[in-house]
Amino acid sequence: MKAIVQDVYGSADVLQLRDIPTPAPAEGEVLIRVRAAGVDQGVWHLMTGMPYLVRLFGFGLKKPKVPVRGREVAGVVEAVGAGVTRFQPGDEVFGTCEGSFAEFVCAKEKLVARKPANLTFEETAAAPISAVTALQAVRDAGRVAPGQKVLVIGAGGGVGSFAVQVARAFGAEVTGVCSTGKMDLVRSLGASHVIDYTRDDFSRAGVLYDVIVDTAGNRPRSVSRKALAPKGTLVIVGGEGGGKLTGGFERSLGAPFASLFSGQKFKGLVSTEKYQDLEALTSMIEAGSVKPAIEKAYPLAEAPAAVASLHEGRVRGKVVVRI
Structure with missing residues (x-):
């Protein structure tokens, strides 16, 4: 073969x-x-x-x-x-x-x-892999419920495009963050709002989200938590752009420890098959x-x-x- x-x-x-x-x-x-x-x-x-x-x-x-x-x-x-x-x-x-x-x-x-x-x-x-990861991020780690505000970072990518749809199916109001060329796609997937990260900073928009699903893998937690509700949950999916040893996965590995000192929850998703x-x-x-x-x-x-x-x-x- x-x-x-x-x-x-x-x-x-x-x-x-x-x-x-x-x-x-x-x-x-x-x-x-x-x-x-x-x-x-x-x-x-x-x-x-x-x-x-x-x-x-x-x-x-x-x-x-x-x-x-x-x-x-x-x-x-x-x-x-x-x-x-x-x-x-x-x-x-x-x-x-x-x-x-x-x-x-x-x-x-x-x-x-x-x-x-x-x-x-x-x-x-x-x-x-991509859709199941999105399902576990939204349903299991994020515990998304009807009426919640959900932000999906990397909404135009493989996992992100599924996360937008899964969160919407769970009854959430979904905002997607992506590049300019992917905005139409993210809207077509059901996002109520779309933010072009090349022009706007979601962390400074003044909107707080109940759940943030970060599939982009390269932002510090400190940036995302500015847009997270006081009792909200940040779900970190994967990691990119880090050093040769961990490659950005340290964001996920350190998430549970950060939760010990905050009312906000930080979860690094390790998807299961x-x-x-x-x-x-x-x-x-x-x-x-x-x-x-x-x-x-x-x-x-x-x-x-x-x-x-x-x-x-x-x-x-x-x-x-x-x-």
Whole structure:
């Protein structure tokens, strides 16, 4: 089968299209014929091995432990391993795995759910990580309730575009923060208000929010807390732009300690992968509350360009790889 493979850490140039053996599902796994694969920020971190914290988490100290990139997948079950009870060959599914930039990939049954009936494979592939992260940020960490004011920083990106829709579905009044070129997209996703961060500073606008979901990963907590209600919650999703060791993740790591000295709550989100949240997301998608925003679908051979465009911040919503 064809797959996007890397032998060493580095920029998108290290990614190569190669022929490699087709995997076989182990116990508790399903073999998926990949129709599309999502591109999330995690792909860039695993590709570069940066920050070094990524390598310490077991992804390979000197080179990637799993050479095939990609973690979000949508496709059709080709075969099932021993013990699999929820799926059979022919089922259309989506979920997370290791190595989805390939014609076939094995995924654990517990990380896969049935594909939303009203989405294409390309649309579905954008959701497993980005949308589930947004769901956990809004529902679990932020505990967003009807009538609350919610600010989403990075509203035009992968997680942010889903967070706007999920918060709105939970009954919140949503304000999105994004760049000029993404404002129309954020409005179309249901944001009641949109702030262009290149022109205006949300922390000086005089509006206080019950929940702030920061998906941009590069602002100090001190900036966001100025716009946070006295008993509000700041949810920090991921981290970018920091040093080589932690890469900005220290914002999330230090959040719980900051809460000890304030009536405001600061939470660093570490998303978890489970099929129950995929099923919850499917219900929202099929009800029309959430829909992936796809800027472009790249063919498999152009996956390196897809990863590069995402990291450069030019993407409105998500990009996916079409198999």
